[in-house]
Amino acid sequence: MTLASMARKHEPRRVPEVKVATTAMIASLAAEGYDTVAAPFGHALVDLAKSDERIVGLSADLAKYTDLHIFANAMPDRFYQMGMAEQVLMSAAAGLAREGFIPFATTYAVFASRRAYDFIAMAIAEENLPVKIVCALPGLTTGYGPSHQATEDLAIFRGLPNMTLIDPCDATDVAQMVPVIAAHPGPVYARLLRGKVPSVLTRYKPDYQFQLGRAQMIREGRDVLVVSTGIMTMRALDAAEVLSKDGVDVAVLHVPTIKPLDRETIIAEAARGGRLVVTAENHTVVGGLGEAVAGTLLQNGITPAFRMIGLPDEFLEAGALPTLHEIYGLSVGKVADQIRGWL
Amino acid sequence: MTELSRVPAASNVSLALRAWNIRRRALLMGEVQGQGYIGQALGVADVLAASYFHALRYDPKNPEWEGRDRFLLSIGHYAIALYAVLMEAGILPEDELETYGMDDSRMPMSGMASYTPGMEITGGSLGHGLGIAVGMAMGLKRKGNPAFVYNLMSDGELGEGSTWEAVMSAVQHRLDNLICLVDFNDQQADGKTTAALATGDERAKWEAFGWHAQRVDGNDLSAVVAAFDAARAAPAGKPRVIIFDTTMCKGVPFLEAREITHFVRVEADEWSKALTVLEEGKPA
Numbered sequence: 001m002t003l004a005s006m007a008r009k010h011e012p013r014r015v016p017e018v019k020v021a022t023t024a025m026i027a028s029l030a031a032e033g034y035d036t037v038a039a040p041f042g043h044a045l046v047d048l049a050k051s052d053e054r055i056v057g058l059s060a061d062l063a064k065y066t067d068l069h070i071f072a073n074a075m076p077d078r079f080y081q082m083g084m085a086e087q088v089l090m091s092a093a094a095g096l097a098r099e100g101f102i103p104f105a106t107t108y109a110v111f112a113s114r115r116a117y118d119f120i121a122m123a124i125a126e127e128n129l130p131v132k133i134v135c136a137l138p139g140l141t142t143g144y145g146p147s148h149q150a151t152e153d154l155a156i157f158r159g160l161p162n163m164t165l166i167d168p169c170d171a172t173d174v175a176q177m178v179p180v181i182a183a184h185p186g187p188v189y190a191r192l193l194r195g196k197v198p199s200v201l202t203r204y205k206p207d208y209q210f211q212l213g214r215a216q217m218i219r220e221g222r223d224v225l226v227v228s229t230g231i232m233t234m235r236a237l238d239a240a241e242v243l244s245k246d247g248v249d250v251a252v253l254h255v256p257t258i259k260p261l262d263r264e265t266i267i268a269e270a271a272r273g274g275r276l277v278v279t280a281e282n283h284t285v286v287g288g289l290g291e292a293v294a295g296t297l298l299q300n301g302i303t304p305a306f307r308m309i310g311l312p313d314e315f316l317e318a319g320a321l322p323t324l325h326e327i328y329g330l331s332v333g334k335v336a337d338q339i340r341g342w343l
Numbered sequence: 344m345t346e347l348s349r350v351p352a353a354s355n356v357s358l359a360l361r362a363w364n365i366r367r368r369a370l371l372m373g374e375v376q377g378q379g380y381i382g383q384a385l386g387v388a389d390v391l392a393a394s395y396f397h398a399l400r401y402d403p404k405n406p407e408w409e410g411r412d413r414f415l416l417s418i419g420h421y422a423i424a425l426y427a428v429l430m431e432a433g434i435l436p437e438d439e440l441e442t443y444g445m446d447d448s449r450m451p452m453s454g455m456a457s458y459t460p461g462m463e464i465t466g467g468s469l470g471h472g473l474g475i476a477v478g479m480a481m482g483l484k485r486k487g488n489p490a491f492v493y494n495l496m497s498d499g500e501l502g503e504g505s506t507w508e509a510v511m512s513a514v515q516h517r518l519d520n521l522i523c524l525v526d527f528n529d530q531q532a533d534g535k536t537t538a539a540l541a542t543g544d545e546r547a548k549w550e551a552f553g554w555h556a557q558r559v560d561g562n563d564l565s566a567v568v569a570a571f572d573a574a575r576a577a578p579a580g581k582p583r584v585i586i587f588d589t590t591m592c593k594g595v596p597f598l599e600a601r602e603i604t605h606f607v608r609v610e611a612d613e614w615s616k617a618l619t620v621l622e623e624g625k626p627a
Contacts, residue, residue, distance in 0.1 A: 056485075080481065083515070085508035088474040092512065095478020098463075099486065103478075119505065122468050123475055127456060 002317055034198035034234075037171035041134065041192055042070025044178035045104060049075055054102045055182065058082055060089040066106035066136045067194045086116040093131045094123035102130050102182055109135035109150030109191060113157060124187045125162045131187050138167065138191035138230060139282030140311060140328060145318035150191075151311050155287025157189045158259055164212070165258040166190040167230035167282070167289075171197040173256050176210035184212060191230060200234045201254070215262040217269070221251030224339055225275040225304075227266060229255045229289050232280035232309070232330065239335040248343065251275065258289055263296045270302050277304045278339055282330060285310035307342050309335060358564050359626035361431055362392035366594045366621055368427035372443040372450075374614035379444070379452070382591035382604040384424035387495075387526045389562050390587050391428040394493065394524070398571040403433035406460040410490055415476050417496040418526070419466015422454035434461040470503025472496055473523060477509050480518040480582075491575070495524045499531035502540045513582040514553035521582040522574050523554075526561065528589045530605045549584045561587025595620050 049055040049071065058080040063069045072079035082089040086107055093103040112120065112135045124131045135150070142148050157163050164184060168174045174193055181188040201208040204218050218233065219240055226236040233254040240250035253269055255262065270277050270293075277297070279290035290308035297303065311328055325331040329338060369384035394414065395401075402408040416425050426443065429435040435450070442448040449459050454466040464475055476494040483490055500506050513521050527545070529536050536542065549556040555577040559566040567587065574583040592598035592607060595617045601607055609617065 080516070082512060083508075085512065087470075087505040088477060088508035088512045091471060091474025091505070091509065092478035092481060095475040095480070096482045096485075097478075098475070099479055099482025101482055101485070118468055119471060119474065122465055123471055126465055 002315060004317065034200055034203075036196040036198050037175070038196055039067040039070050039194065040171040040175040040197050041178065041194065042067035044175040045071045046074045048179050048182055049078060052102070052182065054100060055104065056080065056096060056101050057104045057106070058089055058093055058096075059106045060084055060086045060111070062107050062136070065108075065194065066134065066192060068104070068106045071104075086111045087119050090116045090119040090131070090133070091123050094119075094127065094129050097124070097129035097131050098127075102132065104132045104134055106134050106136070106192070108137045108148060109153045110137065110148055112189070113150060113153035117156065120187075121160055125160050128162045128186050130185060132181050133187070133189045134192050135189070136192045136194045138193075140316060140324055140330060141193075141231070141282070141321070143319050143321045143324055146315040149316050151284045151316065152287065153189075153191070154258055154281070154283045154289070158287060158292065162186055163259065164188045166212075166256055167258055168193060168210075168256055169230060169233040169254060170201055171199040172201050172208060173210050177212075177256070180210060180212050193231070198234065200237065204237055210256060213257045213260050213262055215253050215255040215257075215265040217251065218254050219250070219252040221249040221275075223248050223275060223343070224250045224278060225253060225269055226250060226278050226280055226339075227253045227255060227270075227289070227293055228280040229258060230282045232282050232335075235330060235332050235335050236280050238332040239339065242332065242336045243339060246340070248340070250339070255289060258292065261292050261296060263300075266293055266296060267300050267302055270297055270304055273304075275304065276307065276339075276342055278307045278309060278342070280309040280335065283310055284313055286313050305342070307338075309338055356396075357626060358392050358396055358568065361396045362388045362564065363594075363621070363624070363626055364431050365391055365424065365427040367618065368430055368440060369423050370595075370614060370618050370621065371440055372423050372426065373609060374618075375441055376444040376452070377611060378606075378609070379423050380420045380606060381423065381609060382530070382598065382607040383418070383421050383526070383528070384427060385592045385594050385598070386528050386589040387421060387424050387561070387587075388427070388594070389564050389567055390495070390524060390526065390589070391424060393564065393567045393571055394495075395428050395432045397568050398575065399493065400490070401432070401434075406434050409488065412491045412493060413463055413476075413479055415463045415472045415479075415492065415494045416454050416466055417464070417472020417494055417500060418469065419453040421495070421497075421526075422450070422452060422462070422466065425454065425462065426450050426459070429459075429461045432461075435459070469497070469500045470505040473506055473509035474512070476521055476523070477512050477516070477518060480513070480521040481516060483520055484518070489520070491520050491522055493522050493524060495526065497531075498525060498527040498529055498536045498542070501525070501542060501545070502536070510549065510552050510554070517580045518582045519577070519579050523582065523584040525584065525586045526589055527586050528591045530591055532605050545586055549586075553581060555581045555583045556586070557584070558586040558588065561589035562593050594624060
């Protein structure tokens with residue numbers, strides 16, 4: 001609950017004059033005005049599976065909502081519907097991996113990180129099995145409320161040894177990460193963007209290619225270094241455009257791999273003196289990218305001016321996603337405001 | 344690939360003696376540490392003897408032989424029992440017995456797949472094995488591999504929701520190559536399992552879920568053997584479960600009589616007493 005929701009429980013609400021978007025579970029990020037790609041994960045997995053017989057897909061009743069239905073329709077004999085049972089989803093994926101397969105297991109990020117954690121930890125991570133856990137609704141990408149907002153999944157999985165963590169920014173990251181994570185010999189947890197996914201990175205960096213474990217500079221800048229991941233790289237790039245009109249020059253370093261963190265690049269870029277360092281993540285400020293970067297910099301004697309953009313250590317409201325992004329500081333305008341305020 | 348027969352196909356060592364050897368080794372390992380889940384080991388020894396010397400196909404020289412029947416120890420704390428049968432089967436060397444539970448040992452007190460040949464999964468946290476067994480059984484069918492997957496679990500694990508997810512899943516995916524063995528001694532950490540969560544008619548429950556289900560006296564070797572045979576010959580399309588009613592500490596009456604047997608307390612001087620008592624009951 002939040003203080004606001006507790007207060008509202010006993011007060012009747014009025015119908016708003018202007019109807020804003022609903023608290024629907026699935027909200028598209030495509031309202032940004034970017035080109036979009038339809039279901040990049042599903043199509044990339046089908047392409048990969050055509051040439052690699054070891055690939056199988058599993059879901060706990062969320063194939064349709066994780067774009068795995070594309071794979072399930074194209075290759076029905078390689079898809080396992082596990083029903084609404086996340087613990088056996090992960091355990092069975094482990095068993096399949098033990099028998100030589102490369103399982104892609106999908107559900108929502110909340111369910112993988114909360115309900116199924118012990119099974120991921122003991123059957124998959126401890127045994128270092130090549131199971132690829134791909135999860136939709138990362139961080140605040142739904143207005144459906146805390147049950148579906150995976151605000152702490154990166155913090156949870158960062159603590160797990162052997163686990164590789166990915167938070168993709170856009171359609172390019174999502175499509176390109178698929179063969180890369182399949183080729184990685186150990187377990188992977190990847191956040192997922194589904195449906196019509198914006199394509200952003202190649203607009204700013206036409207030769208951008210997803211690389212596992214590497215942070216990449218998408219936009220250079222003299223005044224501020226934003227170290228961002230997931231959809232916040234998109235927001236940071238847009239905010240950089242806004243800020244440039246005020247004469248503030250913002251660099252954006254995209255870090256799609258949270259673990260293992262590309263310490264070398266982050267340290268080198270932060271050590272270039274004179275820039276405010278701001279981390280930005282679609283995740284709580286507790287235990288995610290921001291604290292990972294802060295820990296890395298301090299342990300290596302790098303102490304720039306440092307700030308974090310992220311979700312607060314709270315359960316979040318339900319409501320329309322654009323409104324929530326405004327409230328919680330993830331919108332382009334609010335990102336620009338926060339950076340301006342820190343200069 | 345050559346047909347490797349069950350081990351030991353032509354041996355004249357009786358199953359009863361195999362079970363006795365397992366009990367004896369478990370007591371010796373318990374003595375090494377001064378403690379251990381010895382009650383469980385003594386109780387499940389007959390089931391393990393039948394598993395490894397009647398039912399399972401495996402190659403002791405190659406514990407990861409692709410054609411092997413997989414044997415998953417879902418109950419990690421029964422590792423002491425599994426080590427005893429792995430030694431009997433020649434998969435673990437006899438001379439490592441005294442390293443049980445020691446630093447740098449291949450035989451930790453809780454089963455670890457990465458430490459021990461013949462240990463298929465990492466135990467400790469309960470209610471995991473059946474779900475992994477479901478995945479392995481799926482994988483074997485994909486590969487056209489006729490091997491069985493056996494999952495040895497406890498009555499305590501019947502409380503975990505993860506167990507029942509796997510129970511439903513096995514039926515859904517028609518995993519007739521999956522045989523679940525339930526060691527039902529009705530003891531868990533805080534007392535009787537049936538006093539904590541109402542279990543109802545366990546056999547009827549599994550059958551209602553769609554399994555071929557049997558329930559037998561787990562300390563009666565001929566009943567145990569018959570149950571394994573019936574499980575493997577059961578009609579296609581359904582997974583198989585055998586619920587074995589066992590007595591904790593079976594084979595050592597003064598330990599059987601102890602009130603608390605989940606982690607049965609054995610005093611330093613009582614180990615040799617237990618071994619002597621066991622010796623008296625040695626089968627021909």
